Amino acid sequence: MTRGRVTLRPWRALSIAAALALIGFVxxxxxxxxxxxxxxxxxxxxxxxxxxxxxxxxxRDLRQQIGEAEAEVxxxxxxxxxxxxxxxxxxxxxxxxxxxxxxxxVTGPGAIIEIADSQLVVPPGENPAGFIVLVDDLRDIVAALxxxxxxxxxxxxxxxxxxxxxYGVGASVLVNTAFLSPPFRIEAIGANGLLDRVLDSAExxxxxxxxxxxxxxxxxxxxxxxxxxxxxxxxxxxRWAVPTGELP
Numbered sequence: 001m002t003r004g005r006v007t008l009r010p011w012r013a014l015s016i017a018a019a020l021a022l023i024g025f026v027x028x029x030x031x032x033x034x035x036x037x038x039x040x041x042x043x044x045x046x047x048x049x050x051x052x053x054x055x056x057x058x059x060r061d062l063r064q065q066i067g068e069a070e071a072e073v074x075x076x077x078x079x080x081x082x083x084x085x086x087x088x089x090x091x092x093x094x095x096x097x098x099x100x101x102x103x104x105x106v107t108g109p110g111a112i113i114e115i116a117d118s119q120l121v122v123p124p125g126e127n128p129a130g131f132i133v134l135v136d137d138l139r140d141i142v143a144a145l146x147x148x149x150x151x152x153x154x155x156x157x158x159x160x161x162x163x164x165x166x167y168g169v170g171a172s173v174l175v176n177t178a179f180l181s182p183p184f185r186i187e188a189i190g191a192n193g194l195l196d197r198v199l200d201s202a203e204x205x206x207x208x209x210x211x212x213x214x215x216x217x218x219x220x221x222x223x224x225x226x227x228x229x230x231x232x233x234x235x236x237x238x239r240w241a242v243p244t245g246e247l248p
Contacts (some may be wrong), residue, residue, distance in 0.1 A: 064111045100159035104150050104231040111195035113141055116183035116218040130215045133182050135168035137208045137217070138175075141186055142166070144203035150188040152229050156180045159232040176234050183218070187227050195223045 029156040098104045099164065115138075118131040145153055153160045158175040172181055188194060198204055199221070212219045 001125075041110070087124070102152065102159050103236070103238065105229065105231045106189060107226060107228045108151070108189040109192060109194075109225050110150070110152075110187065110189035110223075111145075111198065112222045112224055112227070113145075113186040113188075113195075113198070114140070114183055114218075114220045115186070115212075118216040119218065120216045130211070131217075132171075133173075133217060135166055136213060138166050138173065138184060138186070138193055139207040140203055140206065141198075144198045144201045144208075145188045145190070145194070147203050148190065148194055148197035148201055150190040150194060152189040154187050154229045156185055157230060159230055161236065163231045163236060164232075168198060187224075187228060187229060189227055195221055 038117075074195055095104070099106070115133055117133055121129060122128050142153060142155075142160065155166075155175050158164075158178050159178065160175075164176050165174070169179065171177045173184070174180075211217060
């Protein structure tokens, strides 16, 4: 038997070749597309990863800035608290200084002493000055009060301070810048027993105590559980006395 030869016609051969070429092209395209997709996916991941790293760095920077800002705010708060404490301390020191200087109205227990001119008839030949309250009498009583522990003294409402003066001007007495006349009311704040200590002091028993007894000067005393003394009103400025070390 003789096998027959299969003869392909030209148009069929071209069709087969074209089909094979198309299959190869599609396969190649799919392969290239897979590679490109992988490349794109890898590239996108790299971009996202870079962005994530960048954002994480920004967050760290922001956290650091927030921490620094909070520390600065805390510093201001601490400084404000410290400044307030310093200011409060300074105000307290000023208040203590004003209190010690007699520039503050004060209250407390103490003693009241009243002294006035004698009501006795001046005998012939006697000096009338012996029967009236003299400046020295007031000075002696004030000295006795200070020596007995008085912390604040006022005469007829005039507060005595470091530079207070008691002068005689004719029939009047000048205390600070106020002219006073008898009766004189001397009020003093001090610890309990102040009046007893005054009456038993050498400053009182000396000249003024003798004058009260001899010339009959009117004299009365009273302890008080609470007195109110006014603040000093006047000029306390020093002209020549300056703190040590501040001389020009």
